[in-house]
Amino acid sequence: MPTKIKKLATENKRVIKKQKKETGLSVVKYYIDGKKENLTIDKNIFNIKINPKNLALYIRFYLSNQRQGTVSTKTRAEVSGSTRKIYRQKGTGRARHGDIKAPIFVGGGVVFGPKPRDYSLKFNKKQKQKALLESLVYQFNHGRLLVFDNSFLVIEPKTKKLFSFFQDNNLVEQKKLIVLLKMEKNNLILAGRNIKNLNFISLESLNPYELLKAEKIFFLESAFNNLIERLCKLMK
Numbered sequence: 001m002p003t004k005i006k007k008l009a010t011e012n013k014r015v016i017k018k019q020k021k022e023t024g025l026s027v028v029k030y031y032i033d034g035k036k037e038n039l040t041i042d043k044n045i046f047n048i049k050i051n052p053k054n055l056a057l058y059i060r061f062y063l064s065n066q067r068q069g070t071v072s073t074k075t076r077a078e079v080s081g082s083t084r085k086i087y088r089q090k091g092t093g094r095a096r097h098g099d100i101k102a103p104i105f106v107g108g109g110v111v112f113g114p115k116p117r118d119y120s121l122k123f124n125k126k127q128k129q130k131a132l133l134e135s136l137v138y139q140f141n142h143g144r145l146l147v148f149d150n151s152f153l154v155i156e157p158k159t160k161k162l163f164s165f166f167q168d169n170n171l172v173e174q175k176k177l178i179v180l181l182k183m184e185k186n187n188l189i190l191a192g193r194n195i196k197n198l199n200f201i202s203l204e205s206l207n208p209y210e211l212l213k214a215e216k217i218f219f220l221e222s223a224f225n226n227l228i229e230r231l232c233k234l235m236k
Contacts, residue, residue, distance in 0.1 A: 029148075030169075032149060055208060069118055076103060086099065146219070162195060171216055176198045177200075179219045179224075
């Protein structure tokens, strides 16, 4: 992931320069019957410079905060057992030993083993917002942001129906992310929960890590419109 992020700056300079000449930007919108059209959006929304360092910092922050840090081992002082010297010091022809809880014995204490700790890191709120916008811009510039019409919510709740859609559009093997306005039970989730390389996420839970990990991001139209409204407010 960090190697991928380092290449963002040079890749996006060329793409952004090309898009500045356009009067507007657009994303592909898919309908449940297989039809598609271009959905026009404000050209200023995704017209920002990407800071790869900020994205790399966010990825580190996100992954560190996923760690529980609950693993724990016992030292020789914490292991249960006798402290009696296991055999006399001299005369046995064997090495000198104390109690059976020494680290070299099976069931003994662990030397320098892991102990519970907090791995969490802090990240500025404005940096988070910027990282989210930058990851959206990166995926948009590479043609990975797509829109599902709201009619997909009433798709027949069968895996075969949604899988055939991805198959027709050569998207079976790609890592796909579907962004919903809210994570609530609906036919789209029922149809897609057994499909390989497909994940669902709510708009509130959307983050740069999940965005950059996906190869195709499908926004439900209601979620996409809500996102555009938020971005317009941030631009003011």
